[in-house]
Amino acid sequence: MVAYKSKMVERIRLPSRERRERALEEAGYNVFNLAAEDVFVDLLTDSGTGAMSDAQWAALIRGDESYAGSRSFDELESAVREVMGFSRVVPTHQGRGAENVLYGTLVSEGDVVLNNMHFDTTRAHVANQGGDPVDCPVEAAHDLAADEPFKGNFSIERAREVVDDVGAENVPLVISTITNNSAAGQPVSVENTRRVRAFADEIDATFVIDACRFAENAAFVREREAAFADGAEIVEIAREQLGYADALVMSGKKDGLVNAGGFVATEDDALFERCKQRAILYEGFPTYGGMAGRDVAAMAVGLREAVEEAYVTDRLEQVRGFAAMLEDAGVPIYTPPGGHAVYLDASAALPHLSSDEFPGQALVCALYREGGVRGVELGSFAFPDTDRPELVRLAIPRRTYHKEHLEHVVETAAVVLENRETISGLEVATEPTVPELRHFTAALEPIPL
Structure with a gap:
């Protein structure tokens, strides 16, 4: 079912092959360094790149730009309470701002932080505080073809091994990322979330949910978890799952359906006050948090839209349809597809390249070179x-x-695979001093075939 019609369009163009070749070389074979106008179909990220609804645009125009105590903040606070079940909200300019506020408050030098799988900025924020980010994925997460319903789950067994090794006193924070971006956008079950909650209580750790794609995850739960197969509403599932956490970190640029913004949410008064003070230092006053009031207002609307049946159904169907087309064309992908993206298996696509030659990055460059993707x-x-x-x-x-x-x-992608033997590997030419973030700015160069 198509849930939308277009009310505004943007002209795009496919640059010439010569221009794409030149742009890729000038970008140091790192597509983050490409100019957007040189990209035809941009699937770099789903973070802040979506289209807002007419209701969001209306809210944006009505946004209250007051420095303190704005009406827009009241609307966001109400939406977070209604949709996610948390009443204390600290807004930030985006998800990594929320990570800075929360993890800067909770993580200290020498701490070990457990996560089903840390994504790039989460890993970097933990490391920046002197902590050690440790992944605890379930075994199926790295099996690209395993037909398991919740490959994004947090492995309690792996977490216990880490705690036994380092001591519970050194593990102050446990995180579950839903959906699990590093595991191909795979969902996390509510039952697993309950178990992580109990585990965090057992070791006296704070339990945080990275809720960036909470609505997509709730839709998967309803499809795949027997306890919710009776037609529970997406918002009901979301509130229950999120309610097991002590705090949320949220990028509104995903399931907030906006182009900027994020927040920390909690019911813990003491943690709320600590986060609020850190947010003043790094983000802005606690009722705007680095956002314009209009962006705050648009996110309040977006959170409610994200749990609407028509929206979330359309969202997952588009991703599944895309995955099916790729499989039909013989392109190897991670299955089953997640909620926000399709992940290609670069090792299978370019078997002649070793991991030292960065087959994934080579495939990224080939897709851009061939079709401006x-x-x-x-x-x-x-x-x-x-x-x-x-x-x-x-x-x-x-x-x-x-x-x-x-x-x-x-x-x-099909043309790229037909000519895979002509694709060379890459090596790093220059990179930043923070290894967790090198893919954003590093430059590479081709390795001769």
Whole structure:
């Protein structure tokens, strides 16, 4: 079912092959460095790249730009309480601002932080505070073909091994990311969330949910978890799952359906006050948090829209349809597909390249070179010194692209695979001093075949 019609359009164009070749070289074979005007279909991220609804645009125009005590903040606070079940909200300019506020408050030098799988900025924020980010994925997370319903789950067994090794007193924080972006957008079950809550209580740790894609996760729960198969509403599932956490960290640029914004939410008065003071230092006054009032107002509307049946059904169906087209074209992907993206199996796509030659990044560059398509590598280049599969994420911006755009991506990927033997590996030429963030700004160069 198509849930939307277009009320505004933007002209896009496919640059010439010569221009794409030149742009890629000038970007140091890192697509983050490409100019957006040189990209035809942009699947780099679903973060802040979607289209807002007419209701969100109306809210944006009505936004209250008062420095303190704005009406827009009241609207956001009400939406977070209604949709997510938390009444104390600290707004930030985006998700990583929320991570800075919360993890800067909770993590100290020498701490060990457990997560089902840390994504890039989460890992970096923990490390920046002197902590050690440790992943606790379930075994199926790294099996690209396993037909398991909740491959994004947090492994309690792995977490216990870590605690036995380092001591519970050194593990102050446990995080569950829903959906699990590093595990191909795979969902996390409510039952697993309950178990993580109990585990955190057992070791006296704070339990945080990274709720960026909470609505997509709730939709998967209703489909796949027997306890919720009786037609429970998305918002009811979301509130229950999120309610097991002591705090939330949220990028509104995902399931907030906006182009900017995020927040920390909690019911803990003491933690709320600590986060609020840190937010004043790094983000802004606690009722705007680095956002314009109009962005705060638009996110309040977006949170409610994210749990609407028509929206979330359309969202998941588009991703599944895209995955099916890629599989039909013989493109190897991570299955089952997640909620916000399709992840390509770069090792299977480019078997002649070793992990030292960054097959994922080579595939990203080939997709851009062939069809002006921008994706992102989430393998050995983005996550050095971790044991992760070589993946390329094609993230679909919300309510933005149509079937014809995705068909172009599929056709591009098919041509790339037909000529895979001509694709060379890459090596790092320059990189920043923070290894967890090197994929954002590093430059690479081709390795001669």
